[in-house]
Amino acid sequence: MNSLSKLHKHLIGLVLLAVFAAGCSSTPTGRRQLTLKSDASLAADSARAMAQLRATSALVKDQGTIDYIACIADAIVGTLEGEDAEMYWEMAIVNNPEVNAFVMPGGKIVAKSGILSVAKNQHQLAAVMGHEVAHVTANHANERATRSDLSQFGIEVLARVLVGDRTNYYSRNYDPNMASGIYGAASTFGQMGLLNPFSRMQESEADDIGLLYMARAGFDPRESVTLWQNMNASSDTSKIPEFLSTHPSGESRIESMVSQLPEALKLYNEAKAEGLEPNCQP
Ligand SMILES: [Zn+2]
Numbered sequence: 001m002n003s004l005s006k007l008h009k010h011l012i013g014l015v016l017l018a019v020f021a022a023g024c025s026s027t028p029t030g031r032r033q034l035t036l037k038s039d040a041s042l043a044a045d046s047a048r049a050m051a052q053l054r055a056t057s058a059l060v061k062d063q064g065t066i067d068y069i070a071c072i073a074d075a076i077v078g079t080l081e082g083e084d085a086e087m088y089w090e091m092a093i094v095n096n097p098e099v100n101a102f103v104m105p106g107g108k109i110v111a112k113s114g115i116l117s118v119a120k121n122q123h124q125l126a127a128v129m130g131h132e133v134a135h136v137t138a139n140h141a142n143e144r145a146t147r148s149d150l151s152q153f154g155i156e157v158l159a160r161v162l163v164g165d166r167t168n169y170y171s172r173n174y175d176p177n178m179a180s181g182i183y184g185a186a187s188t189f190g191q192m193g194l195l196n197p198f199s200r201m202q203e204s205e206a207d208d209i210g211l212l213y214m215a216r217a218g219f220d221p222r223e224s225v226t227l228w229q230n231m232n233a234s235s236d237t238s239k240i241p242e243f244l245s246t247h248p249s250g251e252s253r254i255e256s257m258v259s260q261l262p263e264a265l266k267l268y269n270e271a272k273a274e275g276l277e278p279n280c281q282p
Pocket of ligand 1: 131
């Protein structure tokens with residue numbers, strides 16, 4: 001190897017190291033994560049998406065329902081510290097029977113009114129909110145977008161190695177049918193092998209952090225188990241084989257929550273001793 005290519009190798013190594021060092025952060029559980037997207041631009045995108053959602057969705061108008069859900073979200077967000085507390089937290093409640101809630105980067109929470117059919121009291125709804133807030137504070141969206149970019153890059157490289165460049169039809173081995181087969185297979189396996197387990201890991205992490213958040217705000221963490229029992233009873237999603245879905249199955253979620261309960265109960269009792277006893281009424 002001549003000295004020039006050695007130098008190139010070193011330079012590439014240094015650049016990669018710099019990129020990875022810049023993108024290394026950690027979640028509230030202390031897990032190291034790779035986040036190569038710009039947090040500011042993700043937050044700007046989600047602020048736009050939130051404005052659009054507000055303009056185009058049927059939002060819940062009933063002030064009692066809005067106050068009830070906001071009371072719980074406020075109690076949880078109120079216990080956050082540092083950058084998480086400084087975020088501009090915002091919530092929209094969509095009038096929709098779906099049992100769902102989700103978040104977008106930068107502290108945008110969206111709840112669908114159907115969630116109230118399974119989250120039957122303030123503690124159960126706090127379990128949902130804690131989980132969603134945890135997705136934001138653990139920077140899961142950035143991590144997921146980073147992973148998705150990297151897997152796309154990997155698929156591209158693999159396909160080019162196997163069938164040649166799809167942008168160059170004169171490429172030696174190029175066969176459009178084979179190429180599309182390989183792209184399809186690679187995306188499916190990328191999804192199953194790389195992205196799905198990854199988002200299941202994020203779901204479990206959001207469960208763990210969320211349980212501590214709700215307890216710290218003075219909501220009874222034992223109710224999170226009841227919430228998941230309600231969810232299991234109400235939906236068929238638990239019938240999807242666990243390895244194909246993005247969510248851990250209800251049973252394994254409940255098991256891992258039960259194992260976290262002692263720590264959460266300790267925080268709950270501390271919160272109560274400090275007088276944190278939220279009273280959010282539907
Ligand atoms: Zn989640």
